Every structure is written in C-alpha cells, then in structure tokens.
Amino acid sequence: MSEKLNNEDQKSKYHKIRMERKKAQIDAAIASATQKKGLLLVITGNGKGKSTSGFGMVARALGHGLKVGVCQFIKSRTDTGEEAFFKTHPKCEWHVLGDGFTWDTQDRAGDIATSERGWAIATQMLQDPSFDLVVLDELTYLLSYEYLDKDTVLNTISHRPDMQHVVVTGRSAIAELRDMADTVSDIKDEKHAFTSGIQAQPGFDF
Numbered sequence: 001m002s003e004k005l006n007n008e009d010q011k012s013k014y015h016k017i018r019m020e021r022k023k024a025q026i027d028a029a030i031a032s033a034t035q036k037k038g039l040l041l042v043i044t045g046n047g048k049g050k051s052t053s054g055f056g057m058v059a060r061a062l063g064h065g066l067k068v069g070v071c072q073f074i075k076s077r078t079d080t081g082e083e084a085f086f087k088t089h090p091k092c093e094w095h096v097l098g099d100g101f102t103w104d105t106q107d108r109a110g111d112i113a114t115s116e117r118g119w120a121i122a123t124q125m126l127q128d129p130s131f132d133l134v135v136l137d138e139l140t141y142l143l144s145y146e147y148l149d150k151d152t153v154l155n156t157i158s159h160r161p162d163m164q165h166v167v168v169t170g171r172s173a174i175a176e177l178r179d180m181a182d183t184v185s186d187i188k189d190e191k192h193a194f195t196s197g198i199q200a201q202p203g204f205d206f
Contacts, residue, residue: 038164039182040157044140044173047187054135054167055082058092061165066132067091069125073118074098074138074170080206093131095121098138108147115147129161140170143177154180 041057043050061068068091072083076098087094097118099110119142125134142148154176157166168177178184200206 042181045187047189050169061133070135071122072137126160135167138170140173
C-alpha cells in the first residue's frame with residue numbers, strides 16, 4: 001500500500017513540474033502575441049467538418065454581438081439546419097449561391113456564371129467594414145476549377161477592412177490561398193460513415 005502511495009506521489013510531483021513548465025511556455029506565448037488584425041482562416045482537406053467548423057465560428061461571433069455574412073458557393077440546398085438556425089438572426093446575412101454540386105450540374109459555363117454572380121455578393125461583404133466575419137463556404141472549388149479569376153479573388157480578400165475576419169472552406173485549397181492565410185487547417189478522414197453505406201442525416205450531416 002505504501003509503495004502505491006509513493007508511486008502516486010511521484011506521479012503527482014512529476015505532473016506538477018510538467019504543468020509548471022507548460023504554463024510558463026503558454027504564458028510566454030500569450031505575452032508575445034501583441035498584434036490584432038482581421039484573420040484569414042482556411043479550412044481544407046478531404047475530411048468531414050470543414051463547413052461545420054466555419055459555422056461554429058459563426059455561432060461564436062454572433063455570441064459576441066458581431067455581424068456575420070455567409071456565402072455558400074456550389075451548394076444549392078436551403079434546408080440545412082445551420083441556415084434555418086442562423087438566417088433568422090438579426091446580425092447574420094446568409095446567401096445560398098450555388099446551383100448544386102458540379103457532378104450534378106455538369107455545366108461548366110453555367111457554373112462559372114453562377115460563381116460570378118455569387119462572388120459579386122461576397123465582394124460587397126468583403127468591402128463592407130460593418131461585417132466582422134465573412135464565411136466563404138466552398139470557395140476553394142471556385143478557385144481550383146478556375147470558375148473565378150484567382151488574382152481577383154485573392155486581391156479582394158487581401159484588401160478587405162483591416163479588422164474583418166474571413167473563413168474559407170472547401171477541399172483542395174490552392175497554394176496561393178494557403179500561403180496568404182494566417183491559419184490553415186487540413187482536415188483528414190480516418191473513417192467516414194458514408195463509405196459504409198450510411199446516409200447523410202438531418203441534424204448531423206446537414
């Protein structure tokens with residue numbers, strides 16, 4: 001019994017030493033982070049949860065009383081839980097700007113025209129300092145498929161109001177967008193229910 005107690009004492013002492021070192025490191029990092037600016041976050045990769053993560057930031061921003069704009073490219077459905085919840089919020093402007101997934105539309109010229117109309121709305125938000133956060137959901141496809149002019153998009157994002165935050169989601173984010181971002185999250189699948197034949201379900205997948 002005493003041997004077990006001694007072992008627990010050693011673990012507790014070691015844990016305290018580790019946590020003291022960790023706290024010192026974290027406190028130093030916090031102290032050195034003195035800059036404030038509007039951030040660009042890119043959430044990309046093949047894994048589930050990119051848009052979901054972006055919409056979590058919408059909830060966070062609205063909780064702080066900030067004004068949010070959401071532009072959903074590619075997607076055309078208007079029955080998602082997130083839209084139903086956020087669209088009624090007085091400080092959230094929500095636009096569904098797509099005609100559906102590209103494998104459904106099968107119309108490059110039409111997809112380009114739709115993308116350009118959607119980008120005109122996004123541009124207005126990116127030039128309006130009253131928007132504290134702008135989420136550009138699935139924008140990465142419009143760049144990787146060359147539906148929009150890359151330089152125009154990147155220039156508009158880089159010249160947005162100083163304190164405006166932007167979140168871009170979607171697979172295959174181009175290198176230039178990754179390089180420009182302040183934070184890049186690359187989400188990978190380890191397992192996905194859909195590959196096991198399980199349907200997308202309301203409240204969990206949309």
